[in-house]
Amino acid sequence: MSNKPSILIVGAGAIGSFYGAILKKAGCSVSTVLRSEYDAVKANGIRITSPLGDLSYRPDNVYRDGDTPTETPDYLILCVKVLPGVDRAALVKPWMGANTRLVLIENGLDIERELAEAYPANPLISCLAFIAASRTAPGEVEHKAYGKLVMGRFPEGIDDDCRTLADLFIEGGISIDLTEQVVGERWRKCVWNTPFNPLSVLANGADTLTILDTEGGEALIRELMKETMATAAADGHPLDEQLIEQNIDGTRKMPAYKNSMALDYLNGRDIELDAVLGNVVAIARHHGVPVPHLTTVLTTLRMREKLKAKA
Structure with a gap:
C-alpha cells in the first residue's frame, strides 16, 4: 500500500x-x-x-x-x-x-x-x-x-x-x-495572460506570433503589459520592468501558440474574461490607475458577449 x-x-x-x-x-x-x-x-x-x-x-x-x-x-x-x-x-x-x-x-x-x-x-x-x-x-x-x-x-x-x-x-x-507571495506571482503571470488571452479573442483566435508580428501588434501588447504592471504596483505588488522584455522574448522563442482563451472562443465555449481581464480593470479603477488600452479590450469583448447572448 x-x-x-x-x-x-x-x-x-x-x-x-x-x-x-x-x-x-x-x-x-x-x-x-x-x-x-x-x-x-x-x-x-x-x-x-x-x-x-x-x-x-x-x-x-x-x-x-x-x-x-x-x-x-x-x-x-x-x-x-x-x-x-x-x-x-x-x-x-x-x-x-x-x-x-x-x-x-x-x-x-x-x-x-x-x-x-x-x-x-x-x-x-x-x-x-x-x-x-x-x-x-x-x-x-x-x-x-x-x-x-x-x-x-x-x-x-x-x-x-x-x-x-x-x-x-x-x-x-x-x-x-x-x-x-502567491498573489504577487499571480500579478506576474497576468503580465502575459491579461494582454495575450483577450487580444487573441478579439483577433478571431489568433496565435501568439500572429499577434506579435502584425504591424502594431507588439506595440499594443507592450502597452497592455505596462498598464497591467502599473495596476499591480498600485495594488502593492511592484514588478521588474524587465518582465515585459522577458515575456515578449520568451513568447517569440515558443512555437506559434493558441492560448486557452483563444481555443475556448474558437470552440464556442465561454471565456474567462473576468478572471483574466475584468478583475485587473476593476482593481485599476479602485486604485485610480488609468488603463485605457485594457478598458478598450474589455469593453469590446463585453460587446461580443452581449451579441453572443442575443444569438
Whole structure:
C-alpha cells in the first residue's frame, strides 16, 4: 500500500489531466470528477502525448459530477475554468473532508477569495501553471511544452502541505517554485495572460506570433503589459520592468501558440474574461490607475458577449 496522499482532480481537462498524470507517476492514488468526458475516460483512461514521454494513465476512480463520494481526498485539485455562473465552492463541497487540502490550478487574479471564505478551516494552496497543453478529443491531451508550477499558501506563506505537494510534483518530473507571495506571482503571470488571452479573442483566435508580428501588434501588447504592471504596483505588488522584455522574448522563442482563451472562443465555449481581464480593470479603477488600452479590450469583448447572448 502506498503511504502517499490521495489526489482528486475536479476538472480533468488538459491542465487537470496533465498534473494528475504527474502525481500518478509519483505514485499517488489519482481520481477524477468529470462531466462531459466521463464515458471516454471510464472506458479508456486519459491519453497524454508529451515531450516528457507517454503520460497516459487510468485514474484510480472516475466519478461523475454529482456522485456521492465514499471517501474524501487528502488533496483536492480544482482545475475548472473560472467563469460567471460556475459556483466553484459548491462544485467541490461533496468532496471536501475535514483534512482535505484545497489546491487551485486556475488562471486569473483574485480567484481564491470565495473558496477561502467557503472553507476557512481547510488549507488553500494557490498554483500558477506555466504550460502549453490542449485537449484534442474526449480523454485525450496534447502537452506541447513546459509544465512548471509556482505555488504557495493563500494569502501568503509556505507550509508543510505546500512542501509535500511540491515534492510529489518534482518526483513526477516537473519543476516547482514555492513562493511566500502567491498573489504577487499571480500579478506576474497576468503580465502575459491579461494582454495575450483577450487580444487573441478579439483577433478571431489568433496565435501568439500572429499577434506579435502584425504591424502594431507588439506595440499594443507592450502597452497592455505596462498598464497591467502599473495596476499591480498600485495594488502593492511592484514588478521588474524587465518582465515585459522577458515575456515578449520568451513568447517569440515558443512555437506559434493558441492560448486557452483563444481555443475556448474558437470552440464556442465561454471565456474567462473576468478572471483574466475584468478583475485587473476593476482593481485599476479602485486604485485610480488609468488603463485605457485594457478598458478598450474589455469593453469590446463585453460587446461580443452581449451579441453572443442575443444569438
